[in-house]
Amino acid sequence: xxxxxxxxxxxxxxxxxxxxxxxxxxxxxxxxxxxxxxxxxxxxxxxxxxxxxxxxxxxxxxxxxxxxxxxxxxxxxxxxxxxxxxxxxxxxxxxxxxxxxxxxxxxxxxxxxxxxxxxxxxxxxxxxxxxxxxxxxxxxxxxxxxxxxxxxxxxxxxxxxxxxxxxxxxxxxxxxxxxxxxxxxxxxxxxxxxxxxxxxxxxxxxxxxxxxxxxxxxxxxxxxxxxxxxxxxxxxxxxxxxxxxxxxxxxxxxxxxxxxxxxxxxxxxxxxxxxxxxxxxxxxxxxxxxxxxxxxxxxxxxxxxxxxxxxxxxxxxxxxxxxxxxxxxxxxxxxxxxxxxxxxxxxxxxxxxxxxxxxxxxxxxxxxxxxxxxxxx
Amino acid sequence: xxxxxxxxxxxxxxxxxxxxxxxxxxxxxxxxxxxxxxxxxxxxxxxxxxxxxxxxxxxxxxxxxxxxxxxxxxxxxxxxxxxxxxxxxxxxxxxxxxxxxxxxxxxxxxxxxxxxxxxxxxxxxxxxxxxxxxxxxxxxxxxxxxxxxxxxxxxxxxxxxxxxxxxxxxxxxxxxxxxxxxxxxxxxxxxxxxxxxxxxxxxxxxxxxxxxxxxxxxxxxxxxxxxxxxxxxxxxxxxxxxxxxxxxxxxxxxxxxxxxxxxxxxxxxxxxxxxxxxxxxxxxxxxxxxxxxxxxxxxxxxxxxxxxxxxxxxxxxxxxxxxxxxxxxxxxxxxxxxxxxxxxxxxxxxxxxxxxxxxxxxxxxxxxxxxxxxxxx
Numbered sequence: 031x032x033x034x035x036x037x038x039x040x041x042x043x044x045x046x047x048x049x050x051x052x053x054x055x056x057x058x059x060x061x062x063x064x065x066x067x068x069x070x071x072x073x074x075x076x077x078x079x080x081x082x083x084x085x086x087x088x089x090x091x092x093x094x095x096x097x098x099x100x101x102x103x104x105x106x107x108x109x110x111x112x113x114x115x116x117x118x119x120x121x122x123x124x125x126x127x128x129x130x131x132x133x134x135x136x137x138x139x140x141x142x143x144x145x146x147x148x149x150x151x152x153x154x155x156x157x158x159x160x161x162x163x164x165x166x167x168x169x170x171x172x173x174x175x176x177x178x179x180x181x182x183x184x185x186x187x188x189x190x191x192x193x194x195x196x197x198x199x200x201x202x203x204x205x206x207x208x209x210x211x212x213x214x215x216x217x218x219x220x221x222x223x224x225x226x227x228x229x230x231x232x233x234x235x236x237x238x239x240x241x242x243x244x245x246x247x248x249x250x251x252x253x254x255x256x257x258x259x260x261x262x263x264x265x266x267x268x269x270x271x272x273x274x275x276x277x278x279x280x281x282x283x284x285x286x287x288x289x290x291x292x293x294x295x296x297x298x299x300x301x302x303x304x305x306x307x308x309x310x311x312x313x314x315x316x317x318x319x320x321x322x323x324x325x326x327x328x329x330x331x332x333x334x335x336x337x338x339x340x341x342x343x344x345x346x347x348x349x350x351x352x353x354x355x356x357x358x359x360x361x362x363x364x365x366x367x368x369x370x371x372x373x374x375x376x377x378x379x380x381x382x383x384x385x386x387x388x389x390x391x392x393x394x395x396x397x398x399x400x401x402x403x404x405x406x407x
Numbered sequence: 408x409x410x411x412x413x414x415x416x417x418x419x420x421x422x423x424x425x426x427x428x429x430x431x432x433x434x435x436x437x438x439x440x441x442x443x444x445x446x447x448x449x450x451x452x453x454x455x456x457x458x459x460x461x462x463x464x465x466x467x468x469x470x471x472x473x474x475x476x477x478x479x480x481x482x483x484x485x486x487x488x489x490x491x492x493x494x495x496x497x498x499x500x501x502x503x504x505x506x507x508x509x510x511x512x513x514x515x516x517x518x519x520x521x522x523x524x525x526x527x528x529x530x531x532x533x534x535x536x537x538x539x540x541x542x543x544x545x546x547x548x549x550x551x552x553x554x555x556x557x558x559x560x561x562x563x564x565x566x567x568x569x570x571x572x573x574x575x576x577x578x579x580x581x582x583x584x585x586x587x588x589x590x591x592x593x594x595x596x597x598x599x600x601x602x603x604x605x606x607x608x609x610x611x612x613x614x615x616x617x618x619x620x621x622x623x624x625x626x627x628x629x630x631x632x633x634x635x636x637x638x639x640x641x642x643x644x645x646x647x648x649x650x651x652x653x654x655x656x657x658x659x660x661x662x663x664x665x666x667x668x669x670x671x672x673x674x675x676x677x678x679x680x681x682x683x684x685x686x687x688x689x690x691x692x693x694x695x696x697x698x699x700x701x702x703x704x705x706x707x708x709x710x711x712x713x714x715x716x717x718x719x720x721x722x723x724x725x726x727x728x729x730x731x732x733x734x735x736x737x738x739x740x741x742x743x744x745x746x747x748x749x750x751x752x753x754x755x756x757x758x759x760x761x762x763x764x765x766x767x768x769x770x771x772x773x774x775x776x777x778x779x780x781x782x783x784x
Contacts, residue, residue: 069728069734070729071734071736073735074735075736076736076739094732098731099724099728103724106704107704107706107724108706113724113728115725326480327480327483329484343492344492348447348484351475351476351490352447355447355471357447357450358450358451358735358739359451359453361735362451362453362735362739363453
C-alpha cells in the first residue's frame with residue numbers, strides 16, 4: 031500500500047491530534063464524528079440538514095445496503111452518493127458486525143460468514159473479498175476490512191481466535207482492495223477484546239499488513255469506559271502517526287473527549303439520532319429528557335446560546351408536547367439538534383487542539399455537563 | 408356581525424372565484440388548501456417546509472390540542488403560533504367532529520357533548536361556548552362553530568335533527584364569539600347530509616345568523632363524489648358572495664378542481680401527508696405508488712419539471728428504497744412533495760381564474776392525471 035498523502039496531521043496537543051483526511055468525495059476535518067445513515071438515510075434528517083449541522087462524513091451499513099436495495103443496484107444507479115443525494119465522503123463498515131448482531135443462523139468459517147437475511151430469509155455468504163467488492167460497488171470513500179467482533183465479557187480463547195481470524199481477514203481484504211482506484215481508502219480493524227496483550231498483537235499485525243487507516247473495533251460493546259480507554263492506550267502507540275485512527279461505535283460526548291485525549295481521530299455512533307427519537311437532547315448542560323414534566327410549561331429553548339437554530343428557538347414546552355404526543359417532528363427536531371451538538375463539539379475540539387488548549391476545553395466542557403440543566407421555572 | 412372587509416373577491420371565472428382573506432396573522436390567497444397539523448405539528452415536515460411549499464394557512468385540531476397539551480397551557484405560552492413556531496394564519500375546527508370519530512362514551516345533548524378522552528380516559532364536556540373559548544385560547548385566526556356531523560348513509564330523521572342542532576349551536580357560537588377582538592373570524596357550518604332540502608335549510612339558517620365565512624361540513628364522509636358536488640350546488644347559491652366558502656375535509660386534487668368550479672374557496676385534508684406516509688406521491692401524472700417494483704431501478708425523479716426540488720431531484724429508486732425500508736426520510740420527502748404539489752395546484756388554480764382560463768386549466772390538468780405515469784424504463 032503506497033504512502034498516499036491522504037492524511038495530513040495539522041497539530042498535536044498532548045496525545046490529541048487534529049488533521050485533514052482527504053477522500054474522493056471531499057476532505058474530512060479530524061477529529062471527526064460520523065453520523066450513522068444505516069440504510070442509506072439518516073433517521074429524521076434531510077441530507078441538507080446533516081451537512082448544515084457541520085457533518086463532513088457519514089457512515090453507511092454494508093449489511094443493510096447489500097440486502098436492500100443491493101450493492102449491484104446501487105452501483106448501477108451511480109453509487110451511494112448519487113443514490114442518496116449525500117454528496118460528501120462516506121465510510122462503510124464491512125457488514126461483519128451486523129451479521130453477528132442482526133441475522134440468525136450465522137456460521138463463521140475461515141473462508142466466509144454465512145447467514146440468513148433478516149429481510150427475506152435468504153441465505154447469504156459474506157467473505158472478506160465479497161465485503162470489499164460490495165463496498166467498492168457502493169462507492170464508499172473509506173472501506174473497512176471484515177472482522178469478527180466478540181461481545182464482552184468473553185473467554186480469552188474466543189477473543190484470541192476472533193482476533194487472529196480478523197488479522198487473516200485483514201490481509202485478504204487488503205489484497206482484494208488492491209485494484210481500487212487511487213484515493214479510495216481501506217482501514218484495518220484491531221480486535222482483542224479487553225486483553226491488553228491481544229490488543230497489542232492485533233495492532234502490530236495490522237500495521238505489518240499496512241492500511242490507510244486503523245480502527246479499534248470490539249469496544250463500546252458493554253465493557254466499562256475505563257476498560258475501553260485502557261485498550262485505546264495499548265493500541266494507539268503502536269499505530270503509525272501518519273494514519274487516521276477510528277474508534278468504532280463510540281459514543282457519548284464524554285467518551286469522545288476521553289478518546290480524543292488518547293489520540294483518536296474518528297468516531298461513529300447512532301446515539302444522537304436514536305436518543306433523539308426517544309426524547310433526549312444533547313446539550314452543553316448534559317443530556318436533557320424532554321419527556322420530563324418540568325418542561326411542559328417552559329417557554330425557554332434548550333440552549334439560548336446554541337449556534338443551531340432549532341436548539342436556540344424551539345421552546346422546551348413544544349418539544350415536550352411533540353415527544354409526549356409521539357409526533358414525528360419531535361424526533362426530527364431532537365435528532366438534528368443532537369447531530370448539531372455533536373458536530374459543534376467536534377468543531378470546538380479541533381479548535382482547542384489547534385490552539386493547544388484541549389485539556390482546558392475538555393475540563394470546562396465536562397464541568398458544564400456536570401452542572402446539569404438550567405433551573406426549572 | 409359587522410361586514411368587515413376581511414374577504415376581497417378579486418376575480419370570478421364561471422362559478423370559480425379567487426380572492427384574498429385577511430386574518431390577524433396574515434393574508435390567505437384563495438382558493439386555498441390548508442394542510443392539517445393535527446396536534447400542533449405537521450407530520451413529517453418542518454414548519455419552514457410547509458411555508459416554502461406555498462402554504463398560507465394551516466389547520467389545527469381543537470379536540471387534540473384541548474386534551475394535550477391543553478388550551479389554557481397554549482394560551483399561557485402565547486398561543487398556537489408562538490407555541491408551534493408556525494407564524495401564519497391558522498384555522499381550528501370546533502372539536503366536535505373528532506369527538507364523534509375518536510372518543511368513546513360520547514353523549515350528545517342540547518347543551519353540550521360529553522366524552523371520554525382517548526388520551527387519559529378523563530370525562531370532558533364540550534359545549535359550543537367552550538369550543539369558542541378553547542379556540543380563542545389557542546389564538547386561532549379562524550374559529551369554527553361546533554356542529555354535529557352525521558356519517559352517511561343515514562336516516563333523514565337523524566340528518567335533520569343533527570342539522571337543526573347545528574343551527575342552534577351556530578347561534579350560540581356566534582354569541583360566544585362576540586367578545587373576540589376585531590379581525591378574528593368565525594365560520595358557520597352547513598349540515599344536512601345528502602338531502603338537498605335540508606342542505607338549503609341549513610344554509611339559509613346560517614346566513615340568517617351571520618358569519619365571517621361559511622363551511623360545508625358532513626361531506627367526504629363516504630358518499631359518492633357526485634353527491635358531494637350536488638350538495639355544494641345546493642348550498643353555494645344561498646351563501647353571500649362576499650364571504651369565503653370552505654369545504655371541510657376535502658379532498659383529492661380532482662375533488663378540489665370540481666369544488667372550485669362550484670364556487671368553493673377553502674379546503675383542508677390530511678391526504679397529502681397521510682398518503683405520503685404510505686408511499687404515495689401526488690404528481691401531474693396522477694398518484695404514483697412508490698412501493699411498486701417498477702421504480703426500484705429508475706434513476707428518474709418523480710417529475711423533472713416540478714418546481715419543488717425534492718420532486719425534481721430525488722430519484723424514484725431512492726424513494727422506492729426508503730418506502731420499502733420504512734425509513735422516516737421516505738415519509739418526510741413524500742409528505743413535503745405532496746404538500747408542495749397541492750399548493751402548486753392551488754397556485755395554478757388561482758392563476759387560471761385570474762386569467763379566466765380555469766375551465767381549460769381544469770381540463771388539461773385532469774387529462775394529465777388520466778394519461779398516467781411516464782412509461783417504465
